Amino acid sequence: MSSGLSERLEAIQREVARELERAADLSEIEAIRVRTLGRKGLLTTEAKSIGKLAAEDRPAAGDLINQFKSELESTIAERERALGESVLARRLQAEAEDVTLPGRRRGLGTRHPLTIVTEDLLAIFRRMGFDVARGPEVETTWYNFEALNIPEGHPAREEMDTIYVSDELVLRTHTSPIQIRTMEEQPPPVRVVCPGRVFRSDTPDASHSPYFHQIEGLWVEEGIAMSHLKWALTEYAREFFGSDVELRFRPSYFPFTEPSAELDLGCLFCAGEGCRVCKQTGWLELLGCGMVHPAVLEGVGYDSERYTGFAWGIGIERHAMLKYGVPDIRMFFENDLRFLQQFVGR
Numbered sequence: 001m002s003s004g005l006s007e008r009l010e011a012i013q014r015e016v017a018r019e020l021e022r023a024a025d026l027s028e029i030e031a032i033r034v035r036t037l038g039r040k041g042l043l044t045t046e047a048k049s050i051g052k053l054a055a056e057d058r059p060a061a062g063d064l065i066n067q068f069k070s071e072l073e074s075t076i077a078e079r080e081r082a083l084g085e086s087v088l089a090r091r092l093q094a095e096a097e098d099v100t101l102p103g104r105r106r107g108l109g110t111r112h113p114l115t116i117v118t119e120d121l122l123a124i125f126r127r128m129g130f131d132v133a134r135g136p137e138v139e140t141t142w143y144n145f146e147a148l149n150i151p152e153g154h155p156a157r158e159e160m161d162t163i164y165v166s167d168e169l170v171l172r173t174h175t176s177p178i179q180i181r182t183m184e185e186q187p188p189p190v191r192v193v194c195p196g197r198v199f200r201s202d203t204p205d206a207s208h209s210p211y212f213h214q215i216e217g218l219w220v221e222e223g224i225a226m227s228h229l230k231w232a233l234t235e236y237a238r239e240f241f242g243s244d245v246e247l248r249f250r251p252s253y254f255p256f257t258e259p260s261a262e263l264d265l266g267c268l269f270c271a272g273e274g275c276r277v278c279k280q281t282g283w284l285e286l287l288g289c290g291m292v293h294p295a296v297l298e299g300v301g302y303d304s305e306r307y308t309g310f311a312w313g314i315g316i317e318r319h320a321m322l323k324y325g326v327p328d329i330r331m332f333f334e335n336d337l338r339f340l341q342q343f344v345g346r
């Protein structure tokens, strides 16, 4: 065989061996296979050239090519298998899990104490037949003041430490404007509780925060009297603080109610003896309330001769502080886990 076929095939074989050595992944091996054994590969080219040989040389040349072809096939297959194994081995090692490692515990979140108290209070009032209503935190001065019988120049307006957004917009100083919005939207009877955040430009200290939360309550219907107010607020206070609490209604003043009152709770910490929390009085101020002022009812188009009602405003932080003995209102907003985790499961 003078054509040098044997030498060329050996050269191809050496070249393939070198390339296989260098191949780093299966796709490179596949490329080598295509280049040598493929339809347009080197061996195919050699096989096609057999036709040019003398007839008596063809069978031997064919045999030789086939021999190299099957050798190359098995060399490539072998390298492919070996590389596949080492890729797998590397992957298994990289993804190995140490099943003896202790698991990571998932920290369970908890309801914030203010959420707990809000939900508890709303649940009590819902059972008494109240719906829940909400309103905007940025409020017009009309809803925050005028509609509640607090005209411009009224001392109550100055005392509110209002945060103004513009001449006519404020961050609401109380949840009472939701009363007005609710009554504007529906005819009596109305029975709603209105939770929400309120804002005052107070300097933070143990009992003041520039934002806190309230629940406003309102019940307007024919024939509602002060006795209904006393019943509803006594019921809620006993349910929330315990049936054995002492309660007293004390005359007070709010522009939007007439008459107005405050509800006091017998001090939970000294049983009325007098202590630091109740400032030696034996009583804790709980909320403001009263019979809705006729001017407020007329302002929303209700006939104040026919309908009467009562309203009240609850401070949620205050309730949470009293119930859980929290000494500083700022604790609710600091998000210190040591504080928050004390309410797990409440």
Ligand code: DAH
Pocket: 173, 174, 175, 176, 216, 217, 254, 256, 257, 287, 288, 289, 290, 311, 312, 313, 314
């Ligand atoms: N809006 C009052 C405040 O923020 C609380 C309040 C008092 C609401 C008496 C009422 C009420 O509805 O009748 O201080």
